[in-house]
Amino acid sequence: GAGVSQTPSNKVTEKGKYVELRCDPISGHTALYWYRQSLGQGPEFLIYFQGTGAADDSGLPNDRFFAVRPEGSVSTLKIQRTERGDSAVYLCASSSAQGPLYGYTFGSGTRLTVV
């Protein structure tokens, strides 16, 4: 696609529920990144994919968070047993190769609210 597409735009869920957030990167971009932005803060790195594999998941806060990219294009961020502290904007970005020197385009984000 022309840009990075994220769905849903907004998600409200109850504490303890499972959610999936989807990211469709720019066509042909091999690198895909997930960031989380809490209110009043800058985005924080969660996970990086090069192709199908998660090259670095060191930013995932705990084992309730998991992400996949099975065909090297669309990625899904999965959060189990959601907590109120998970409320944030989840941003996805993609680039043509590894790192910001190769362009780093962000999607519009998913605003997750856990009530």
Place this chain on the structure above:
Amino acid sequence: EDKVVQSPLSLVVHEGDTVTLNCSYEVTNFRSLLWYKQEKKAPTFLFMLTSSGIEKKSGRLSSILDKKELFSILNITATQTGDSAIYLCAVGGSSYKLIFGSGTRLLVRP
């Protein structure tokens, strides 16, 4: 630990004013510094700086990097209400991650 600090945290100006936003950093193996504008959720790219002393310019916006003193500034001249947004500074080191500052929230009043 890598860190990026932006100042001021927030700023209120009137249309036509000139503003300067600051970004200082401590990042291992610095490679690039990026400025983004965030109006709703999506950060939109403004500039990428890799070399010291070379000003990047786009319309009323300009930015420069000082790799010796480890900071960058973003200038906006003749501000307009449409410039109201959060301005994010991010630094890329030896890895693919961007380290972001907390942002400067700019409000331009008519």
